[in-house]
Amino acid sequence: xxxxxxxxLFRKGHGGGFLYNAQSNTLFxxxxxxxxxxEDWRDRRTGIVTGDEAFLCLLREKxxxxxxxxxxxxxxxxxxxxxxxxxxxxxxxxxxxxxxxCNFRCPYCFEQSQLNGAMMTQKTMDRLVDFIKGYxxxxxxxxxxxxxxxxxxxxxxxxxxxxLRNLGLTYEKAGLGWAGHQRLPAGRGEDQQT
Numbered sequence: 441x442x443x444x445x446x447x448x449l450f451r452k453g454h455g456g457g458f459l460y461n462a463q464s465n466t467l468f469x470x471x472x473x474x475x476x477x478x479e480d481w482r483d484r485r486t487g488i489v490t491g492d493e494a495f496l497c498l499l500r501e502k503x504x505x506x507x508x509x510x511x512x513x514x515x516x517x518x519x520x521x522x523x524x525x526x527x528x529x530x531x532x533x534x535x536x537x538x539x540x541x542c543n544f545r546c547p548y549c550f551e552q553s554q555l556n557g558a559m560m561t562q563k564t565m566d567r568l569v570d571f572i573k574g575y576x577x578x579x580x581x582x583x584x585x586x587x588x589x590x591x592x593x594x595x596x597x598x599x600x601x602x603x604l605r606n607l608g609l610t611y612e613k614a615g616l617g618w619a620g621h622q623r624l625p626a627g628r629g630e631d632q633q634t
Contacts (some may be wrong), residue, residue, distance in 0.1 A: 441505045526527075535583075538597055541588045542589040
């Protein structure tokens with residue numbers, strides 16, 4: 441077993457130790473004993489020796505420790521999935537902007553439309569539904585709500601979601617996007633996965 445190249449072991453604040461693995465997108469909060477153990481192993485001062493089999497299993501499950509070549513196989517499989525998805529006409533993913541309005545006023549945002557109170561009209565919603573119906577092979581639909589701040593148009597989101605659910609498709613997922621990033625809930629427990 442070897443240390444994953446996607447690991448980042450770091451301290452935050454006054455002595456708090458953390459381990460983040462980008463492949464599994466998992467964040468561990470570590471006590472001093474486990475932090476030192478992993479730091480020594482990462483720096484090849486010691487082997488990974490611990491009597492805690494559950495901890496080792498968790499590290500293995502979350503790709504913190506991997507077999508040689510495992511990460512390359514993972515990337516190859518990911519690449520294959522991405523390529524296969526590009527040619528899959530049964531799935532449609534949409535980013536929908538129900539309003540450009542935003543109430544956050546983030547200092548890095550230079551959008552000029554933040555005060556624009558316009559919301560998506562029923563006519564636009566109907567045209568969007570017709571657009572989706574035009575895809576004859578589609579069976580799965582996912583939506584990223586974007587804006588401005590999409591929740592300022594919550595009624596529009598609810599109305600359009602109802603219309604989309606009535607299309608007879610598998611409505612796989614919906615998420616809220618903002619400033620180009622997905623909002624994801626924090627995990628719970630000793631490892632937090634987003």
